[in-house]
Amino acid sequence: MPDATAIAEETAPVDAPAAGTPVLEVEGLKKHYPIRKGLLRRAAGYVYAVDGVDFSIGPGETLGLVGESGCGKTTVGRTVMRLIEPTAGSIRLKGKDITRLPKDEMRPYRREMQIIFQDPYSSLNPRMTVGDIVGEPLLVHGIGSRKEREERVAALFDRVGLRSAQMRNYPHEFSGGQRQRIGIARALALDPSLIIGDEPVSALDVSIQAQVINLLMDLQEEKKLSYLFIAHDLAVVEHISHRIAVMYLGRLVEFADTRTIFTSPQHPYTEALLSAVPIPDPRRKRNKRILQGDVPSPVRPPPGCHFHTRCPYAEERCRTEAPIPKRLSPGHVVACHLR
Template sequence: MNNLLEIKGLKKYFPIKSGGFGRTTRFVKAVDDVSFEVKEGETLGIVGESGCGKSTTGRSIIQLIEPSEGTVLFQGKDMTKLKGGELRAMRRDLQIIFQDPYASLNPRMTVGAILEEPLIIHGLGSAAERKQRVLEILNIVGLTPHHYNRYPHEFSGGQRQRIGIARALITRPKLIVADEPVSALDVSIQSQILNLMKELQEQFKLTYIFISHDLSVVRHISDRVGVMYLGRLVELADKHELYSNPQHPYTQALLSAVPHPDPRKTPERIILTGDVPSPANPPSGCAFHTRCSACMDICKTERPQMKKTKDGHAVACHLY
């Protein structure tokens, strides 16, 4: 498979202003030098604790947030250098499913108007053609034409997320960033939405970046998994390899906390000490060294680079 997306050295720093003149005194390093690629037709899962920068990474990729540094190559074109009409045209092929199905839909617009809006913005089809496409996409995501004139408050959480998925699909994109799309839903509804996303991926040849803090969900839907900690990617591997042979101490700790259906096979829990450092004042060297039981002197001073330890498995750790 060819690479659809290549991220190189992506950074997003948010300024912290203080003092009477509002001078920038320091930065929150939300995303700090992240690089990876996404192959056409695959699902790349990105996991990590809340505040690790995974959502900011996703939004920076599709230019909802302007990156501070780095390149975002989509089909060979650098998204960070596109402006105006060029960027708008490219955005047809990159869409996002937001985490909160309640806040991401305009309560003053009907479902039909919400789904038709992207088509109007991109100048796709006549009024009759747009309505027909909206009705088709409603059927594809498991809703009916009767929902066309209803408002978001008339739907359940699962139905609203189906509307969010329909909105992302309406322009027939190539890449969808799914930003924790099931975390606000009941467990029974989560499985329905995940299965729907997998079916749609096969039907429309979609590529996903699936962002979540739930390792079980990521394992179900992803082909490869990247683990983030404090704005940095610390491990990236095929999902089977990552879950059976985690190499970074942080990944090992995360996986040890996943409940196992057979209590006799539950792995020994690895308890991390201390709190997650502030991204406004990250530790020197390896960002994880303040909580790592395997910390060495080099970890405190030298930042580890991503290195391949075997085919398709990369880890940023001085142990390797």
């Protein structure tokens, strides 16, 4: 088990745009799902979806969280939002520990963080007008009069590039990209400091992806937003992130600023991920390091380093001993025995 505090100490923002207390600090976050079996529904085992993750996000900073599907990155996002209860660890929002806050006490903190979902179709209630969808957070928190809310929704529509005349339409009358803008407008309604994007562009066409990412970046500059940007596509993450955390089977394996990750990745898994990013030039060839096999089951994660079953450099101690995250340079942390 990696030392839980090691990464947290090492990940104080290096080149985060603004100093001060981090917007979000996550320490030793774990989410184990029990697998219940038998008549008494006793836990026969656990799915180690998230198994000790530490990071922090500064004001106005974007942290990209990448990894293969099934590595637990979505669970991290949901747990931070307290949509899923964490098994262990702590979540601090602007210095306040929200890990175990009861529902009603959690409410005011929900204004500070919002989430954008991957699927622009199922994330909007098909029976509500988009104006009502975007205005709903205001209604829930009892903000403004009916007229004020309507004006705010119109302003939000305008900001994300939709016509406020479309407020009375239903979600099915919009394209995927427009729907994602509606989802962004909804997330912005409460003026949060942190937005968690759970693969917010993965379901969109490439040209629309760029528009949405640019919109997110403009909004960040304007409102000093912090993003936790979850994605499986490094090319997308590179453009928007200040720092990148690479996740594998419930743990962070490498954490550094975006340039370091792309120019000198230290973890073999990061290397493999990078070599999978296509280069838009047919004449250039790259030594592709295609990983063999599948991600091992999070029900029985391999002993030692989780990655050793697929690592081309694995040694004897990788199979028995979990690597402790090491700081290679300020702000660059790697969990690998070989570095």
